[in-house]
Amino acid sequence: MVIIHVGDVVGKPGRRAISRLLPGLVKEHQPALVIVNGENVAGGSGITISTAEELFAAGADVITTGNHVWTQREAEKLIAKDSRVLRPANYPPGTPGSGAGVFPVRSGAGKVGVVCMLGRVFMRELDCPFRGMDEIIEWMRHETSIIVVDLHAEATSEKNAFSRYLDGRVSAVLGTHTHVQTADERILPGGTAHITDVGMTGATESIIGVEIEPVLKRFVTQMPARFDPPKSGPVVLCGAVLEVDPESGRTWQIKRINEEL
Secondary structure, eight states, rough: OEEEOOOOOHHHHHHHHHHHHHHHHHHHOOOOOEEEOOTTTTSSSOOOOOHHHHHHHOOOOOOOOOOOSSSTTTHHHHHHHOTTTTTTTTTTTTTOOSSEEEETTTTOOOEEEEEEEEOOOTTTOOOHHHHHHHHHHHHHHHHHSOOEEEEEEHHHHHHHHHHHHHBBSEEEEEEESSSSSSOOEEEOOTTEEESOOEEEEEEEEBBBTTTTHHHHHHHHHHOOOOOOSSSOOOOEEEEEEEOOOTTTTTEEEEEEEEEOO
């Protein structure tokens, strides 16, 4: 079974990249499920109803998010009504929406569990993602052997530790948030695929998806600056392709995606 995960889609350039490039990847790989991280899809921060619809129209089956999930006012309504859009699972009980779900594959024969988790190192202090996964795996294993986790986290050490903690219990732990694709994709001894960060989908002539000059001004002067995605220029789609054994849930292969337009 093939699963595609697309890294953080940043603003209009990211939406252009995914609408132009994802259909070709779907045609090439014939995935059972496409997961897209959309936490920065609306203007470079947050998600809205219309931008989520754009991602679904481009080929996304499930949308994950991260620490900017609530930036846009529409997000609460979107996540409360659409189970295909996941907020981090380690938000406290009573938070709108869900952070994990089991979704039918495109062929209709089989299901895939998808989990969105937020790291805690240099991030917001939410519930423990490690212990949270123990609970999710317990109920999800009754429905499917395939579980893919999007860990939205800052620290590479936390991401690596998380994958080691879950090795043999989930199919993949795919890191998001830093917007820089890492070259450390591998299959761990227990059959869990790991990559520290799948990368960004957005403008290549940018600093992690936003205009260069305001970021430089912020670093040099330490003064506030507005960060917006570039209005034009080349774009890239980053992500990963997994080949998973549908019976055992072990991943056979993980490959990075880095397609430019």
